[in-house]
Amino acid sequence: MENCSPDTRFRLASLTKQFxxxxxxxxxxxxxxxxxxxxxxxxxxxxxxxxxxxxRHLLTHTSGIPDLTGFPDFVDMARRPTTPxxxxxxxxxxxLDFPPGTDFRYSNSGYILLGYIIERLSRQSxxxxxxxxxxxxxxxxxxxxxxxxxxLPMRAQGYVERDTRLAxxxxxxxxxxxxxGGLYSTTGDLLRWQRELFNGRVLSPxxxxxxxxxxKNDYAFGVAVDADTNGNKxxxxxxxxxxxxxxxxYLPAERFAVVVRAxxxxxxxxxITADILSLAGHDVPALSKN
Numbered sequence: 001m002e003n004c005s006p007d008t009r010f011r012l013a014s015l016t017k018q019f020x021x022x023x024x025x026x027x028x029x030x031x032x033x034x035x036x037x038x039x040x041x042x043x044x045x046x047x048x049x050x051x052x053x054x055x056r057h058l059l060t061h062t063s064g065i066p067d068l069t070g071f072p073d074f075v076d077m078a079r080r081p082t083t084p085x086x087x088x089x090x091x092x093x094x095x096l097d098f099p100p101g102t103d104f105r106y107s108n109s110g111y112i113l114l115g116y117i118i119e120r121l122s123r124q125s126x127x128x129x130x131x132x133x134x135x136x137x138x139x140x141x142x143x144x145x146x147x148x149x150x151x152l153p154m155r156a157q158g159y160v161e162r163d164t165r166l167a168x169x170x171x172x173x174x175x176x177x178x179x180x181g182g183l184y185s186t187t188g189d190l191l192r193w194q195r196e197l198f199n200g201r202v203l204s205p206x207x208x209x210x211x212x213x214x215x216k217n218d219y220a221f222g223v224a225v226d227a228d229t230n231g232n233k234x235x236x237x238x239x240x241x242x243x244x245x246x247x248x249x250y251l252p253a254e255r256f257a258v259v260v261r262a263x264x265x266x267x268x269x270x271x272i273t274a275d276i277l278s279l280a281g282h283d284v285p286a287l288s289k290n
Contacts, residue, residue: 013239021222058110064096108180115179158243169243
């Protein structure tokens with residue numbers, strides 16, 4: 001097992017979602033969409049059940065579109081390369097879990113559709129878009145969209161514990177998590193991202209307010225928003241993908257960030273984050289929940 005450092009590149013899993021959400025808001029600032037638009041306006045032909053689904057619903061996990069990670073064939077699907085078009089097409093014949101906007105259910109499917117919308121409207125790949133509009137302007141040189149084929153220096157290997165011993169984690173083709181979980185980064189780049197996002201270098205004040213205003217279940221756009229016991233705002237999210245577990249929390253008022261990354265599947269990244277925040281005087285009840 002290799003030694004890791006703050007400069008080691010880890011898969012971000014669902015921390016990817018906040019970059020996707022920011023990308024959607026950047027497109028809104030450019031006048032290419034509105035978060036209240038129906039997704040059918042930007043996705044072409046969609047089933048009648050999707051007629052009332054908006055981009056906001058996708059951003060806040062309230063669309064009712066089921067999470068593809070729960071599909072019976074997902075394990076096999078995750079091992080094979082795919083395209084955003086194929087991923088989107090595979091969702092259109094699935095019944096909704098609930099009427100759009102009436103409930104909250106975490107869905108990677110919604111964020112895959114958002115990445116597809118980004119590609120269609122920007123006429124760039126998702127990887128190109130986030131690099132050009134987020135990573136390069138913020139000098140996040142160690143962040144990008146992961147590839148199974150590319151030789152990437154300082155990339156961590158993911159592990160899983162089996163029978164009390166570590167083993168290489170199962171293969172997942174990174175075209176499958178796509179804009180819901182396909183990015184990688186480092187501790188330093190994530191810290192830069194948090195600080196510059198809240199310094200106004202990425203989004204306008206109006207867009208940032210949209211991104212960090214909860215809709216249901218304390219979930220906003222790609223991030224959850226809660227408060228510590230002192231009333232300080234805490235913006236957080238976690239993620240897990242084969243071989244990796246990550247968690248990040250940020251207190252904008254104090255510019256205080258916690259980033260926990262583990263290249264072992266099932267590591268207690270959330271609990272470690274909560275403990276660090278507590279030691280710093282920021283107990284966050286929401287992070288104590290299972």
